[in-house]
Amino acid sequence: MKGGEEEEEEECVEWGCQVQGHRCVCEERECESHTPLLSEDACYDTLKKVLCNNVICPEVRTQSCPADSFLTHSFTPPGHCCPLVVAQCTCNFQLCSPEPTSCPEDTRPQLVAKGDGHPGTCCHRYECVREED
Template identity: 40%
Template sequence: MEREPVKRLPLSDVNKSTLHLNSSSIFTGLVEQCRRKPPPTFFFSSGPERKKCHSGFSFAPAMLKERPDCSKARCEVQFSPRCPEDSVLIEGYAPPGECCPLPSRCVCSPAGCLRKVCQPGYLNILVSKGSGKPGECCDLYECKPVFSVDCSTVECPRVQQVQCPPDSYETQVRLTADGCCTLPTRCECLPGLCGFPQCTAGSSPEVVFHGNGNPGQCCDVYECINETKPACSFNGSEYHDGDMFRMDACRFCRCQGGVSVCFTAQCGILHCERHYVPERECCPVCEGTTSSPNDLAPD
């Protein structure tokens, strides 16, 4: 829309409402504005002459406010929030006379609150009231069945309380088709209960009882059994895994997984002139001693 030219007032026509000018203000006087939506367009009126507004606008007297100097204003950066479905975003704006805008915010929108459409035979029942805060603007409803049966004439069977084993839980209470009586509850296996045990080193899990998926027998039962490794045999003797034994005077063996791993003794150096080999030993020793300095060092 093209703006109409502004008429300047001669100084003699300026009335008492005129403010003095300074470095941070603009000329202020008795003005009239075409009002519709902010920001309005202002026109000075000169004598009896009145400006003509476009269709949808009307003249109204107003006073121009002093405009602040925002050249040195530092405004905090404001990010628009992400509003829930039950609310709308109100963009931030700078109030009159201020340089920095207010932060954007979410406000509840009644149009975003929709009640459930229930099928015939069901009724909308209020579950919780809305708090008026974005995300909790709306009342919460649920569709509940409407029964036309007179339950006062219905005799319900006695329901015995169920005691469930540790591996199961009791199901929720349900109503009969007419809504008058409660159905018996039952036990069901707890979800995610069955697993595979972690055994310590040297043992492995073995099944000692097979479960069938029914309460009380939901899962397989395991037990950590020590691993039995093959033994070694020599000269009619049995040696377990890790045992050391002697094949002869100079050869030694270790049992490892059923296999005999053997090595020969390495004799140390003697610093004597007279030495001998003791009975059932491999390496010589100096006379007057019972063993050599570095006896039985494996190769």
């Protein structure tokens, strides 16, 4: 201490979230509180468990996708109990083969199946076919 001045104590403040009513409230508060604070993600997880405890979501059938596509993830926005967007098959266009640039002698590339961008028929299919005179 200097010249009789008292050192000021720094105020202890912490930031976190807690469930209040039907929402997560995130704020700073004094450290002396005995109620534990949560991270924002943990608060929303807790809130969802509380709000969704007695909710029964419609059953969604798990599907398998064709080889040219993959299954997306369902999406449940914060504050909702059930998915608003269900998982679905989506084309993986990186698996599509390009039109061949070369074929064996006396053959040429030909489109044999036109892809329509839907799972199972995502990509065009080409084959080397014999050239006709």
